[in-house]
Structures are given as structure tokens and as C-alpha cells.
Amino acid sequence: MSKANQFLKEEDAVSPVIGVILMVAITVILAAVIAAFVFGMGPPEQxxxxxxxxxxxxxxxxxxxxxxxxxxxDAVVISDSRTKLTLDGTAVTILLDDTNQSFDAGEVMYVTKDDNGFYIDNFKNTSSSFTNQSNIVTAGETANLKIIDVTSQQLITDMDVRF
Structure with missing residues (x-):
């Protein structure tokens, strides 16, 4: 028997091994795709x-x-757990009666300042509970107001207000 015939006889097992490897790879890929759908790799929050x-x-x-x-x-929910407000990098305290105040189209809110910090409320806050209410910035300066959605970690608005 020649050496060429000897090699041909020993190659019979290569094809089934490659077939088994391919079937295992396909099974793993299918399992990963199904797991992704089941465990919620859906679109991110917006x-x-x-x-x-x-x-x-x-x-x-x-x-x-x-x-x-x-x-x-869209309505913006103004609450500590849903939104973060900053004015020139300083956190704004939310002073709303309702813990999940919905800020809808046509509504107005006010940001004010006293010795203890910045506040947002749905009315002009001239309460006696404020200590030394003052201007947010002096005339001619600009203040930067940012509202961030906590759930999606996305910016809702970034505004500069000139006084």
C-alpha cells in the first residue's frame, strides 16, 4: 500500500469533529441571543x-x-428621585407639596435663593421661612441652570439665564 492511500484512510474522522464543533457554536450563539431578549436588553431609558x-x-x-x-x-417630573437640578453647579432644593410634581406644558416654576441655597417651587416664594432672600446673581451676569433626568442620566435642558 502506498503512502498516499494511507493518508486518505485516516482523514475519515475530520468531518464529523468539525460538524460537532459547529453545532456547539451555533447552540451557544442561539442561547446568548435568547437570553438577551429574555433578560431585557431592550432600548435604554430616554x-x-x-x-x-x-x-x-x-x-x-x-x-x-x-x-x-x-x-x-413631555411632562417633566420634578422630584429628588426623578430629576436633578443644578444652578451654576450647585444643587437646587425642591420645595413642592407633591413629592412627584408633574411639570406640564403651560406651567411655570420659580428658582429662588436665600442664605441656605437655591430652591425651586411652583409659586414665587416670598415665605418668611427664607432667611435673607437675595438675587441669584448680580445684574449683567449669567446663571447656568441644568435639569437632568436621573433614570436615564440624560440632560433634559441646559440653559443660561442673563440677569
Whole structure:
């Protein structure tokens, strides 16, 4: 028997081994795809899409704050667990009666300042509980207001307000 015939006889087992390897690979890939659908690799959360407008506003006796108007789009839930508000990098405290205040189209909210920090509320806050209410910034300066959706970690709005 020649050496060429000897090699041909020993190659019979190669094809079934490759077939088994391919079947295992296909099974693993199918299992990964099914697991991805079952365990929720769905689309990521999306921040509310809203048109917000801000402007400087006279709060009380010459004290200026920020008037925030919702001009249209999705409702923005203003709460510590759903949104984060910052003014020039400083956190804004939410002073709303309802813990999940829905900020809808046509509504207005106000950002004010006192000695303890910045506040957002749905009315011009001239409460006696404030200590030394003051202007957010001096005339001619600009303040930066950011609203971030906590759930999706996306920016809802980033506005500069000139006083």
C-alpha cells in the first residue's frame, strides 16, 4: 500500500469533529441571543423631551430669580428621585407639596435663593421661612441652570439665564 492511500484512510474522522464543533457554536450563539431578549436588553431609558424656557424674573421687592416655563412636549417630573437640578453647579432644593410634581406644558416654576441655597417651587416664594432672600446673581451676569433626568442620566435642558 502506498503512502498516499494511507493518508486518505485516516482523514475519515475530520468531518464529523468539525460538524460537532459547529453545532456547539451555533447552540451557544442561539442561547446568548435568547437570553438577551429574555433578560431585557431592550432600548435604554430616554429622558423626557420638553421645550423649557427660562428668564430672569422679579420675585419680590427687587429680588430676582429664574422663571422656568414649560412650553410643550413631555411632562417633566420634578422630584429628588426623578430629576436633578443644578444652578451654576450647585444643587437646587425642591420645595413642592407633591413629592412627584408633574411639570406640564403651560406651567411655570420659580428658582429662588436665600442664605441656605437655591430652591425651586411652583409659586414665587416670598415665605418668611427664607432667611435673607437675595438675587441669584448680580445684574449683567449669567446663571447656568441644568435639569437632568436621573433614570436615564440624560440632560433634559441646559440653559443660561442673563440677569
Amino acid at each position: 429622558a423626557p423631551q420638553a421645550s423649557l424656557r427660562s428668564s430672569a424674573d422679579n420675585i419680590d421687592s427687587g429680588i430676582t430669580g429664574i422663571k422656568l416655563e414649560h412650553q410643550g412636549g
